[in-house]
Amino acid sequence: MSVACRWTRRLCGRHLTLNRGMHSSAVLSNKEDETPKKVWVTHHREGEKMSWNVPSEPVDVRQKIPDNEWRGLLHRIAPKKPIRADFMSYMQRGIDLRPSSIKRWWGNMQTEAAAKDQMYKPERVAVLGFELAAAHFVVHRGGRVRFRGVKEWVEQNEDEEYELSRHYQPGVYIEEVDASKINLVYEGLESMKNLMYLKNLSVSGCAHIDDWCIDRICCQFSGTLEHLDISGCTKVTERGIGALARLRQLRTLNITGLDGVKDIRLLCLLLKDDLPQLKISGINYFNPETLEHS
Amino acid sequence: MIRTLGSFSVVQRAWAGVWRASRCLATGCSSAWPRSCDVLVVGGGAVGSSSAYHLKHRAGRDLSVVVLEQDSTYEKASTVLSLGNIRQQFSVAENTLLSLYGASFLRRAPELLAVEGQDPVDLRFFPRGYLFLATPEGLKQMEENYKQQTSLGAEVAWLWPDQLRKVYPWFTFKDNVVAGVLGTNNEGWFDPWSLLLGMRRKAESLGALYLPAKLTGLQYRQEEPRQTTAVPTRSLTTAQVRLKSGEEREISFSTLVVAAGGWSGEVGRLAGLGTGEGVLATPIPVEPRKRFIYCAHAPDGPWEGCPVFNDYTGMYFRPDTTRPQYFFCGRSPLEEEEPDPTDLSVDYSFFDTHLWPQMVERCPEFGNLKVKSAWAGYYDYNTLDQNLILGFHPVYTNMCIATGLSGHGIQQSPAVGRAVMECVVDGRSHSINLDRFSFDRILTRQPLKEKMVM
Numbered sequence: 001m002s003v004a005c006r007w008t009r010r011l012c013g014r015h016l017t018l019n020r021g022m023h024s025s026a027v028l029s030n031k032e033d034e035t036p037k038k039v040w041v042t043h044h045r046e047g048e049k050m051s052w053n054v055p056s057e058p059v060d061v062r063q064k065i066p067d068n069e070w071r072g073l074l075h076r077i078a079p080k081k082p083i084r085a086d087f088m089s090y091m092q093r094g095i096d097l098r099p100s101s102i103k104r105w106w107g108n109m110q111t112e113a114a115a116k117d118q119m120y121k122p123e124r125v126a127v128l129g130f131e132l133a134a135a136h137f138v139v140h141r142g143g144r145v146r147f148r149g150v151k152e153w154v155e156q157n158e159d160e161e162y163e164l165s166r167h168y169q170p171g172v173y174i175e176e177v178d179a180s181k182i183n184l185v186y187e188g189l190e191s192m193k194n195l196m197y198l199k200n201l202s203v204s205g206c207a208h209i210d211d212w213c214i215d216r217i218c219c220q221f222s223g224t225l226e227h228l229d230i231s232g233c234t235k236v237t238e239r240g241i242g243a244l245a246r247l248r249q250l251r252t253l254n255i256t257g258l259d260g261v262k263d264i265r266l267l268c269l270l271l272k273d274d275l276p277q278l279k280i281s282g283i284n285y286f287n288p289e290t291l292e293h294s
Numbered sequence: 295m296i297r298t299l300g301s302f303s304v305v306q307r308a309w310a311g312v313w314r315a316s317r318c319l320a321t322g323c324s325s326a327w328p329r330s331c332d333v334l335v336v337g338g339g340a341v342g343s344s345s346a347y348h349l350k351h352r353a354g355r356d357l358s359v360v361v362l363e364q365d366s367t368y369e370k371a372s373t374v375l376s377l378g379n380i381r382q383q384f385s386v387a388e389n390t391l392l393s394l395y396g397a398s399f400l401r402r403a404p405e406l407l408a409v410e411g412q413d414p415v416d417l418r419f420f421p422r423g424y425l426f427l428a429t430p431e432g433l434k435q436m437e438e439n440y441k442q443q444t445s446l447g448a449e450v451a452w453l454w455p456d457q458l459r460k461v462y463p464w465f466t467f468k469d470n471v472v473a474g475v476l477g478t479n480n481e482g483w484f485d486p487w488s489l490l491l492g493m494r495r496k497a498e499s500l501g502a503l504y505l506p507a508k509l510t511g512l513q514y515r516q517e518e519p520r521q522t523t524a525v526p527t528r529s530l531t532t533a534q535v536r537l538k539s540g541e542e543r544e545i546s547f548s549t550l551v552v553a554a555g556g557w558s559g560e561v562g563r564l565a566g567l568g569t570g571e572g573v574l575a576t577p578i579p580v581e582p583r584k585r586f587i588y589c590a591h592a593p594d595g596p597w598e599g600c601p602v603f604n605d606y607t608g609m610y611f612r613p614d615t616t617r618p619q620y621f622f623c624g625r626s627p628l629e630e631e632e633p634d635p636t637d638l639s640v641d642y643s644f645f646d647t648h649l650w651p652q653m654v655e656r657c658p659e660f661g662n663l664k665v666k667s668a669w670a671g672y673y674d675y676n677t678l679d680q681n682l683i684l685g686f687h688p689v690y691t692n693m694c695i696a697t698g699l700s701g702h703g704i705q706q707s708p709a710v711g712r713a714v715m716e717c718v719v720d721g722r723s724h725s726i727n728l729d730r731f732s733f734d735r736i737l738t739r740q741p742l743k744e745k746m747v748m
């Protein structure tokens with residue numbers, strides 16, 4: 001049988017049928033080959049939680065094409081056999097070159113990159129401990145941090161250098177975090193967990209802060225946070241504001257720019273009922289127009 | 295050639311038909327009835343739409359997906375009649391993982407379910423948390439559950455009685471409550487309609503076809519067993535469906551996904567599950583069970599900051615945040631008191647006898663409560679252990695069952711849809727190992743029950 005026919009049969013035959021069990025070892029076993037199957041090591045992909053019930057078989061049991069077999073152009077990109085159905089499907093998908101699609105694709109790339117960049121990294125915490133890891137995380141991306149017992153803020157200078165210990169130091173606690181210049185996303189808040197004495201958090205101007213992030217803030221800092229600044233976070237709705245009552249120590253709240261939230265004034269009054277020591281800034285209780293007419 | 299008037303018009307009509315059909319195929323729309331498809335999903339509720347979405351998201355045009363949903367208004371569907379609560383506090387570890395993925399899916403839903411040119415999906419998530427209570431007898435089980443949930447990544451807080459009194463001053467209890475577990479992150483409630491319509495709209499935009507038809511019959515083909523000792527398997531081939539107009543049609547398919555909620559047992563019976571011999575004598579043990587939800591006005595009730603309150607008696611209530619001082623309450627009845635599921639009428643006396651006394655016991659301010667309205671919905675109740683059944687049937691090797699979620703379906707529907715997609719494309723669910731939820735436990739009668747959590 002000619003080589004081209006054999007290649008086409010392999011591609012279109014068993015390996016690309018989307019019956020169930022496609023990726024199971026039983027289908028992939030090739031009786032013609034005598035070479036022993038190489039089992040690739042499961043590499044720990046970044047951010048992947050090794051859950052207790054991760055399947056025990058390795059991720060990739062494919063082997064490289066032997067040298068004496070025919071290779072085409074496609075095999076330079078995908079040198080292992082068989083070629084996965086996901087890969088073929090991706091290659092056959094048309095490229096959408098409309099400007100709106102490119103713009104949307106670029107936006108998605110940016111948010112994905114931000115999420116991956118700001119993801120919680122256990123290695124960072126293992127070396128530095130929770131407090132210093134959060135400090136490095138914030139300062140490296142353009143934010144500011146102030147430690148307990150210290151008056152000066154730690155931030156980057158023009159050459160993007162900053163002074164922070166590179167090893168774990170006990171007794172160092174963060175008291176204030178200013179994350180307003182970082183484009184903080186939900187994963188970034190996860191990177192700032194387990195801060196024991198955080199009193200002041202500012203995420204003003206971070207456009208991606210929404211109700212889920214407020215939920216996360218309330219969960220992580222419920223016992224200690226006293227000052228919160230969410231001005232300019234337009235994705236926050238009345239549900240997020242209502243959930244802020246969980247921050248029992250909250251003293252000041254800045255919600256400038258959130259006038260569009262439904263019933264914001266009523267929510268503020270309800271919050272003040274719940275937390276008597278709370279002072280809310282950035283909200284105008286009286287509409288100047290009604291005052292003029294009265 | 296002399297062209298008579300008749301033949302000219304025949305030629306013209308034939309050409310017009312060919313042109314119309316080719317235009318139809320070119321645009322991808324099927325005003326022509328689909329004779330065959332790759333995956334036929336029975337049921338267009340949360341699980342069915344989630345499966346269609348995940349299949350289309352992974353395979354695009356390479357898999358043709360048809361969803362049979364007999365009622366596009368979803369009048370009796372469990373999805374839209376549910377309260378839309380989400381929690382991670384389960385005792386079966388897979389349930390916690392399914393809900394965690396559900397929470398992350400809901401958080402990213404505005405990007406994932408975005409359709410060009412249409413409004414983004416607004417799921418209206420309310421972060422409040424679930425509060426579960428432990429009696430002295432159940433304290434040890436609660437502790438085990440708590441340790442397991444925190445090890446899997448759920449953020450829950452353990453509260454001792456004095457802490458409970460401090461956080462919830464309206465909550466009155468004596469020695470019968472010794473601890474409480476409160477979810478601090480990713481727990482609360484959302485709008486199930488928005489999720490369902492968001493997933494359906496996205497699946498349809500990716501090419502899934504929703505047919506307003508009811509499944510009336512299934513045909514199979516006997517397969518040759520590979521070895522002499524192997525069980526002979528069958529492969530489902532075609533489905534008979536009936537449209538609203540009464541017309542009967544046929545669709546042939548490659549894989550069937552049973553996601554019909556409370557009516558999955560009936561779908562199984564169409565294939566002979568429950569009426570055959572041997573393995574086929576066991577039906578899909580899912581039936582519709584009616585549950586009531588009462589909407590009550592309590593002017594002095596603890597509306598502010600109230601979580602989804604779960605009592606150890608099975609009673610639960612949560613505030614209705616659209617209207618001040620309104621609460622939703624409900625309770626699972628005992629086996630003997632199961633209401634008749636033929637219609638969705640509400641029994642108000644159930645509230646007076648089973649719910650109100652407990653609510654007043656927990657919070658005396660509920661004394662002057664008034665029930666303003668109520669509705670009933672169906673649980674897709676798994677009579678064996680009230681947990682998910684997921685996987686292929688041992689005899690009908692291309693029938694993937696995804697049902698039986700018995701009341702916690704809406705929060706797990708994104709994850710179950712992804713698991714169905716992985717079963718169909720990869721052979722098994724590998725992101726979350728759901729082997730314990732396979733149909734085999736139904737055959738061996740080994741229930742996998744939730745311990746002490748509803």
